[in-house]
């Protein structure tokens with residue numbers, strides 16, 4: 001998702017108090033950024049931020065960090081914060097490839113991936129956020145009992161994501177092939193922008209919740 005014609009988005013991001021600059025300098029010290037010892041959850045590829053803003057509003061005792069690589073998209077999340085400021089939410093304008101430079105081992109309690117870009121060509125598989133390459137990065141920053149949640153309407157991407165678990169050393173805690181009709185898994189579900197769009201077209205939403213195997 002890349003929004004066009006947003007003039008001065010880089011300057012606005014640079015000036016925004018909601019965006020943490022030089023996040024590598026906070027590695028191992030993210031609790032200090034929020035000024036409390038509450039758990040830290042991150043969303044990688046948050047887009048315009050509807051999901052993470054909703055989560056932060058519903059869970060004031062969890063700290064949330066939204067990561068989005070395009071400033072033009074991140075700008076929309078900032079605008080949402082300007083309308084409704086939340087003390088437990090901040091943003092990073094970063095590529096997720098850098099997560100291990102930004103967060104220390106065992107620093108993150110939960111990771112969310114929502115409607116990640118499918119990168120349909122085989123040669124781009126390692127750019128997919130649920131790929132083994134990204135799971136390796138995510139596994140290094142996640143606490144031992146931490147979980148990762150992924151949802152998408154893309155059947156091929158979800159099949160790929162499930163196949164990556166074994167070689168990456170992760171296993172499922174829960175899986176659904178139709179989230180909105182799954183009474184258990186849909187509890188507390190907050191819709192993302194893409195989820196609203198694709199579920200309104202009748203697409204089922206796939207979701208898994210996974211954790212790293214202990215002996216890996």
Ligand code: SAM
Pocket residue numbers: 001002044045046047048067068069070073094095096097113114115116117192193194195
């Ligand atoms: N999560 C939102 C939703 O469900 O509505 C947005 C989905 S959109 C298809 C995927 C988003 O992930 C885009 O905004 C894209 O820029 C971002 N993204 C993809 N790869 C990324 C990466 N490696 N690092 C940071 N952001 C990434």
